[in-house]
Amino acid sequence: MLLVLSEDHKEHLSFLPKVDAPVVGEFGRIALEFLRRGTSPKIYEGAARKLCVPVEMVQHGVEGLMFLMTESSKHMISEVDFLDSVLVLDFREELNQMLLQLYQQHHSQIRSILSYLPSNLPAYHNLEWRLDVQLARRSVRQEVIPMLTMRLHLTRSDSCSVYSIRILQTDPSTLLHLISTLEAALVAMKTSNARRILRNIK
Template sequence: MLLVLSEDHKEHLSFLPMVDSAVVGEFGRIALEFLRRGTSPKIYEGAARKLSVPVETVQHGVEGLMFLMTESSKHMISEVDFLDSVLVLGFGEELNQILLQLYLQHHAQIRSILSQLPSNLPAYHNLEWRLDVQLASRPLRQQVVPTVTMRLLLAGGGDGGRSSRVLQTDPSSLLHLISTLEAALAAMKTSHARRIFRNIK
């Protein structure tokens, strides 16, 4: 899977090639600290004084880096997908490798932090299923189609409780759905799909 970065995020990250690699690493550390404890205007001001740039430039650079790291960690993208995602930014090979190392070093920690944040969206908790087949019936002369009934249990959401959704289908439709999803996942990994994602603005 490739990340699709908006023009705003690309503009925020465009500041990174202008600073030393050590500064990019420091921005990564600041971004991680802000994820844990929240932002601090004093840190932005101190970094802006050292680099002789406006505070907004530093703030946007750190926030852009924070977005890149959190989205990459959230979707658990691979090294290749990460490098393909930052390719659209037009950075040099050295900077791309620094960003990759930041992602690889901190993605587990970022996922841990994100899992502790409250979310308004329900998340998968469990799936229960049942296959119903009518074995015999005198009035029914035609073939009886089995039914798959699934209960999707969801955790969290706005109320913080548990909810469930009941879904029902026949086995052939379920197999068709599975094969379509598998084909879509396989298509996402092709070089053609990577080129399309790279050119999406």
């Protein structure tokens, strides 16, 4: 899977090639610290004074780096996918490798931090299913198609109790077609052509 970076994120990260390698490493440390404890304007101001640049530039650089690391960790993207994702930034190879090293060193820790953050998205809790088959019917002579009924239980991330139930119904052939289509889409996402298209999406 490749990350699709918006123009704003590209602009925020464009500050990184203008600073030395140790500064990029320090930005990575600050980004991780902010994930743990929240942002601090004083740290932005101190870094801006040292680099003789506007505070907003430092803030955007750190936040852009934080977004890159959190999204990469959230989706557990591979080394190849990470490098392909940052190609659109046109960074020098040394900087790409440094960002990759930051990601590889801290992705487990970032995922652990993200698991404690509140989220409004529903989460899977349970799935119940039933196959309904009509064995005989005098008024219908042709074959009767069985139906699969599913009850999906969802929870909020901040609660263990079920807050939403969705009822889904389909016939087995449609379900098999949906599964095969999704599997084909996952295979297609790994092709070089799909990677090239994703890199060029703006």
